[in-house]
Amino acid sequence: MRFFNRVTLQTPESVELEFTLAGIGNRAYALLIDYLVWGLFLFGFLVTWAIFSTQLLEVLENLVGTNRQLELWLVAIQLLITFFIYVGYFVVFETLWQGQTPGKRLAKIRVICDDGKPIRLQQSTLRSLLRPVDDIFFLGVFFIVLGRREKRLGDWVAGTLVIQEEQPITSSSFPVSKEAETLVTQLLIDADFSGMLPEDFAVIREYLQRRAAMIPAARAELSRQLAHQSKEVIALEKVPKGVTANQFLEAVYLAYQRQSSNL
Template identity: 30%
Template sequence: MVFQPDPVVTGDAVELNVSIAQLPVRAAAALIDVAVMATGYAVLAMGWVLTVSEFDQALSAAVLLIVMVLVLVGYPVVFESATRGRSLGKMALGLRVVSDDGGPERLRQAVFRALSSVIEIWMLTGGPAVICSMLSPRGKRLGDVFAGTMVISERAPKLNPPPMMPPELAWWAATLQLAGLDAAQAEMARQFLSRAEQLDPVMRAQMGQRIAAEVIPRIAPPPPPGAAPERVLAAVLAERHRRELARLQVRPPT
């Protein structure tokens, strides 16, 4: 059974174009992280055994257990917090952990994911993580479900860049209220602008007027008199994109 992933919609009802990381790629990244953690644990354990061998076995076992927990939990938390959602394995394969709204992963979410991985990946050998990822439309394992995160691929094919802001409409776009513009209408306008130069001039003008007639009633204030429909659509999409980027770059306090 193949699931079509739901679109990633932010709190401002802006649909983000992201590529959900597939299970085989995530598994390969996890294997790299497992190798790194196993190597780190082996080095720390060997150092403990060689330097403090005079302590009794009970204390040594307790220390080794603490070291194991620090490696299993500390490694993903430290790396994902410092690199905004990437461990060494994810860096190697172009993956990143983000919040469900497309924003950066928070420290609390990294801790939730790390703690759940101890059970679903290490204690249960990854079975629950694989099953949950296969059933989830966004490829989430249990830790992602609890933390409100997902793993995306940063090496997916890039879409056309957003339209440039028409200089003569920048002042008007800065005053816009865009809450009434839904993702479907914005995507329709984006696709039209990306292919406008390939259309017949008459059809291009007709389509521009028709799409602008659907978009303008959902924004406020209305565009200046005489503004070309294509320029109006470009200004709306450029301002919408600018506001969303500004929102995602400001990391809210946890």
Template identity: 30%
Template sequence: MEKEHVEIKTPEFVTLRFQLAGLGSRAFAFIIDQLILMMSAIVLILIVYVIMFGQLHYRDYFGFSYMPIAIAIILLFVMQWGYYFAYEYFSGGRTIGKKWMGIRVIQENGHSLTLLSSFIRNLIRIIDSLPVSYLLGMIIIFFHPKHKRLGDIVAGTIVVYEKSKKRKKKASTLEKEIERRGLLKENLMIEDWGKNALGMEEWKLVKVYGHRFLELPMLERKQLTEQIAGILLPKIGIDAEGMSDYDLESTLLLLYLRLRDEWEYEL
């Protein structure tokens, strides 16, 4: 089951092939995440214990309150649910356990996980955990053809293996240029409508640009940058008019970083 694949056709009629993550890898990722949550819970319980123990000595002066216990219970619930929701949305579909196992959650159409999908997927986790130890979720994953639990079915998501982190020699030159400019993907904010306008074709275009522009003579490099920027930047609401050649190049490299995480898989 671990070797099964799923094919996704994009609106640009490009077929993407992902290797599905099966029950084994997902279970190990879950165990790692639960160990992290367990250690966090132990720390929280110890803090509450110290607070409650301190109250026994000073209750004649300050009274005695069960409020720390109530707060701890609420925090434990928020940690258990919020950990998966926050990590999967803000870390590209990866919790610490998933990152360790080399898997991630994506939309069934091949796009990155959205805020709504992450919310729904992890809200249904409460049902998947029934009756004990995620038994229902594991049974559904085992029998579902795409290894989905109930949360995946409702949210329209799948769990896939990530691409190997190996880079070609040319890519290392590009990475050095990106590092030299101090560019981080977080520097480019894209609205949801802009993300929807970017697909596999846009990724292929900006990828070719990134691997070629440093090798070109300055005149050809300027022409290529203006041409690619004129195609891609309007799709995310950026007006390229008046921008310097350096700023145009940096913006396209930021777009490269953003799209790389979404589209560069082991296909």
């Protein structure tokens, strides 16, 4: 059930923090959204610049005639501003939004420093300056997929990590059987939930919320797999007789939720 890589960081105060790394899928989704938003900014600039440069050239042509050098200068300035918009988009949002851009916010991921502290202007600038290299030559994908900490080149240079935001545990929005509620007390005594991570809990919750829409055969197979994996994660020797896979998963869900609320 370990679908995501986790990393433990030690702060300067010797406090250990554990995070779930964002993963290539979440980062690609966030980047796609960011490029769409950035594209809107760029489109607005190009339209404004085209109107401004055209009018400027017309005025100067009336005064001094055609000036080829001025046209080249305007193109160079346009390219320079485009690069600043590209870099500045990520720098401004990541600095002001505590490591998030619009895409990262929708994907529920954020950038932090290697010591667990929020990203600062210097780190964000370094990441953004190296983004063209990571994106154009696909070095970022190579480093993220093969690296243990899923860092692209910009992350290595800036000393940053991209993590998932920890989501609060929400109450269930699905029916829970009486058998599961009865089993909860036994699980809290016999099972060890210290090995269950938030993403393990999230997988169970996702299944319980979506099971009603599944076809019976798929629901039965998936519930058996999840029940078996959950039994191993919580180090439970034996599931009580007469308890179905769905009832067991409901009980695990409730037991983990209650134990977490008592910490």
